[in-house]
Amino acid sequence: MAEEKLNQPTEQAILEAAEKLFLEKGFEATSTTQIAKEVGCNQALIHYYFRTKDNLFNTIFEQKFRLFFQQLFNIEGVKSMGFEEKIRHLIISHFALLENNPQIPLLIIRELSRKPEQVALLREKLRELPEKLFAALNDDLQAEIKAGRVRPVSLIDIMIPAISMNVALFVMMPVVEQVLQMDEGQKKNLIEHRRNANVDFILHSIRA
Amino acid sequence: MAEEKLNQPTEQAILEAAEKLFLEKGFEATSTTQIAKEVGCNQALIHYYFRTKDNLFNTIFEQKFRLFFQQLFNIEGVKSMGFEEKIRHLIISHFALLENNPQIPLLIIRELSRKPEQVALLREKLRELPEKLFAALNDDLQAEIKAGRVRPVSLIDIMIPAISMNVALFVMMPVVEQVLQMDEGQKKNLIEHRRNANVDFILHSIRA
Amino acid sequence: MAEEKLNQPTEQAILEAAEKLFLEKGFEATSTTQIAKEVGCNQALIHYYFRTKDNLFNTIFEQKFRLFFQQLFNIEGVKSMGFEEKIRHLIISHFALLENNPQIPLLIIRELSRKPEQVALLREKLRELPEKLFAALNDDLQAEIKAGRVRPVSLIDIMIPAISMNVALFVMMPVVEQVLQMDEGQKKNLIEHRRNANVDFILHSIRA
Amino acid sequence: MAEEKLNQPTEQAILEAAEKLFLEKGFEATSTTQIAKEVGCNQALIHYYFRTKDNLFNTIFEQKFRLFFQQLFNIEGVKSMGFEEKIRHLIISHFALLENNPQIPLLIIRELSRKPEQVALLREKLRELPEKLFAALNDDLQAEIKAGRVRPVSLIDIMIPAISMNVALFVMMPVVEQVLQMDEGQKKNLIEHRRNANVDFILHSIRA
DNA sequence: TATGAATGAGCCTTCATTCAT
DNA sequence: AATGAATGAAGGCTCATTCAT
Structure with missing residues (x-):
């Protein structure tokens, strides 16, 4: 409910990279590894912020x-x-x-x-x-x-x-x-x- | 490129199953395992006929x-x-x-x-x-x-x-x-x- | 229903290795990688034969x-x-x-x-x-x-x-x-x- | 070895949560994340007090x-x-x-x-x-x-x-x-x- | 022609741990 | 004292592919 809180820069970076890739290639063809590489961070960090790939996708979608x-x-x-x-x-x-x-x-x-x-x-x-x-x-x-x-x-x-x-x-x-x-x-x-x-x-x- | 020899029935069955799945779910979301199951044949047979998933897709595409x-x-x-x-x-x-x-x-x-x-x-x-x-x-x-x-x-x-x-x-x-x-x-x-x-x-x- | 068919030697080897490790260390503390190493085969092979670790365990249990x-x-x-x-x-x-x-x-x-x-x-x-x-x-x-x-x-x-x-x-x-x-x-x-x-x-x- | 100084309340809470979980599910099946959740504190705090999961377990054991x-x-x-x-x-x-x-x-x-x-x-x-x-x-x-x-x-x-x-x-x-x-x-x-x-x-x- | 067996690579996810604050 | 961020390693699992038969 209390959405739109200011995201951390890293969280924001993940969202942006994910958005770019999901829009470009779709959900299936995008891997969390690719997103991490795009962000320049560890792959586990994506799960730290969004727990699952599905969650991340849903947020963006x-x-x-x-x-x-x-x-x-x-x-x-x-x-x-x-x-x-x-x-x-x-x-x-x-x-x-x-x-x-x-x-x-x-x-x-x-x-x-x-x-x-x-x-x-x-x-x-x-x-x-x-x-x-x-x-x-x-x-x-x-x-x-x-x-x-x-x-x-x-x-x-x-x-x-x-x-x-x-x-x-x-x-x-x-x-x-x-x-x-x-x-x-x-x-x-x-x-x-x-x-x-x-x-x-x-x-x-x-x-x- | 366009070799139009008559396909074997099995090859044809693979093509049809693959076509159905590729059209329905796209390339990435379709696995050769699913295609094989749809055909009712061994997974390796798909590679026997088409060598790679990419090849099979290209044929259909x-x-x-x-x-x-x-x-x-x-x-x-x-x-x-x-x-x-x-x-x-x-x-x-x-x-x-x-x-x-x-x-x-x-x-x-x-x-x-x-x-x-x-x-x-x-x-x-x-x-x-x-x-x-x-x-x-x-x-x-x-x-x-x-x-x-x-x-x-x-x-x-x-x-x-x-x-x-x-x-x-x-x-x-x-x-x-x-x-x-x-x-x-x-x-x-x-x-x-x-x-x-x-x-x-x-x-x-x-x-x- | 038609159980007890003659297992392939590899399948049998997996069963034996898994049995040994599951009995010794329990389900949680045993990894499929360990089982594979014990068998001397690829880890994916365990999933080829038993699909999931849970399945393998259940079979033995x-x-x-x-x-x-x-x-x-x-x-x-x-x-x-x-x-x-x-x-x-x-x-x-x-x-x-x-x-x-x-x-x-x-x-x-x-x-x-x-x-x-x-x-x-x-x-x-x-x-x-x-x-x-x-x-x-x-x-x-x-x-x-x-x-x-x-x-x-x-x-x-x-x-x-x-x-x-x-x-x-x-x-x-x-x-x-x-x-x-x-x-x-x-x-x-x-x-x-x-x-x-x-x-x-x-x-x-x-x-x- | 047996340093019997009075534990901080937080340290005590961690010990109790860990004890409960270790007894219930064993070492392997208990994660520091679960313990932290049980305590209601940060995951890192467990390592602050006990350095490693093994250490925490040993203390309790x-x-x-x-x-x-x-x-x-x-x-x-x-x-x-x-x-x-x-x-x-x-x-x-x-x-x-x-x-x-x-x-x-x-x-x-x-x-x-x-x-x-x-x-x-x-x-x-x-x-x-x-x-x-x-x-x-x-x-x-x-x-x-x-x-x-x-x-x-x-x-x-x-x-x-x-x-x-x-x-x-x-x-x-x-x-x-x-x-x-x-x-x-x-x-x-x-x-x-x-x-x-x-x-x-x-x-x-x-x-x- | 067809298949079962086998494998390496990759995927998503969780974990214990560290570090700066 | 306590936490959020970050990471490397490992886990289970699926995949496309190969090979011997």
Whole structure:
């Protein structure tokens, strides 16, 4: 309960090394020996701080998980916007979140099955979505449709493409990078382009 | 490289068991012991046929990989269609391919980094795309744009959303299933719905 | 169920080494590495044959356990004897059993708490005792008491001292050996003496 | 060696926790971590006070050992008794000692082999026996035999059964408890009964 | 073709111990 | 007096691989 106490530098270093490796290679492919080597400490020290590899992973997973979904549903200052502006803002926020945490979706996809407790947490988080955001947005959407500015389409059929396009970009990016031998600049350009392209695509698609 | 001699039944059984497990749990989390148990044979037999676990994995990876991209770019009988029909057909073909091989994208995303040799292969395959398909399709697209039936948009900016939406559906499906506690019927309905929803979304988005 | 199949020589060697070490030092103080060294094989081989240290121990424990209690209650040809002769024979049989398996009592005392399944087995074995032996013996005892040849005493109060004296000798022998710096000959003499001394003590004690 | 300065309360707490655990589970199966947890202190503190686990164990072993044998041979006020009364008193004293320290015999049996230094100590202690007790008692015994009140028997052949019966009761008690599923009351009754039964048995056995 | 036996390397974990504070 | 941090060694176990048959 009393979480977020200031970690010791070593504990923090372990967390960071573990985070890096778990995100990069997944739980199974990461060994505590590798983490220790990355930290530059004895392997037993990892168990001193976190007792088990599973524990260490859970700590990181939960933290990343919370961070991700808290930001995902944290959409302040949207109320005063027009509908199109809202959509644009939400997609760009989501995109930014992924840009800052590009490996989290794959982490969740990979490892959620190993963490049934987290499933419940996610379910709960997702339940907040309709009430806080979905309902309001849906009202706007229905108004837009009635006004003839948007074609008849359900909100979920807007959100799924939006989320899919954003997530897919970052999930598939490592493959694309490798295959197209992209350098950092090219990658940056691609991301920059997709940010707006995704928004445009959605907005074009829903126009009446 | 591609020796296509008919496999022995045992060799085939190993391949099938390995395929199932590798797709399900990934390379690291699958052991040759598990594969042997699944086949119902001796552990050493796997090495008799494939020498190393890596070898066995590569065989499957390459095969799945070929299958995936061959079908992806194999668009017979498209020529006679109209542009919209072509797009619809391509997306639905791609969707069907994913439906039949829902785990392949995750496999590639997960394991491609471990297989630099495969990257070259993929690159080569991708180079065929523009020549066989891309160019022809692009001609159609430019014609449609000139005719005012499609808004000005590059072909790649149509393909990326299309592929993204299809891939994201199947990559994220295991998480969605778990979180929403969907049964088989619900899952089937969702997939059925998305098949057409994805097409519609693309088509709506590109209309002038 | 189909137990007692002919063991491979290596498996047998492992069993023997493990038996020796487990009896000598107990479960906790014996490592699989030590067992492997004793056998002269790789440590992993022990897990190849028995999967876990616990499994290996259980195999030995159960075998020793069964052997011990089967012989304990296997008292053939006693029926035709007179009462005193019966008592003598039973004590000497028990003594011989301990002589051949001097470390088993300590093994059971040490490790039974770690093996709750075995407790049930032992309980069952012990339930056979009264029916097969105890009842008959008790009839004899009552007859002897009525005839005035034996003082009034319950059978259990004869058996407990008998068993105690026999067991205590072998359980305490390692300590006695060490403390008194006895050589093999002295030890043998002591055991030989106690064999008869124990019988005599019991017989003297119950005489009217 | 025997520095008898008053222990610090913490040191005392460690000793008590360690004693409890060592007696219960033996040296190998007890970890300094467990002891620290039992005490509620830091693990390092145990080494601060006792330097090594072995040292801590030796302290306890030696203390228990001394206590056990000092009381064993400490037979005050016996001189004025008659022979039978002496025997009775000695057995009951021994029994009481075991009742208060029921785990010590098993501790010694288990761990003496790991402590060759302690063997010398025990040997020395045992050498005091004949001088202080044995000789006097033997005189009494010979007198009794000569008087025809006791059958011809050596003192050692009285003492071994007496000690054996007492020790065996407490050494085997944990097994008996488990197997017969005895509750505390039943156990208490059994012990109470055996206390006198053991005395009676010895006395009956030596009568002429 | 197929298998049982065997092995070295690595994994996660626990342990006793040390050291600086 | 007491503690948190850190470590080397060892434990049990699994793994991919090899080899003789």
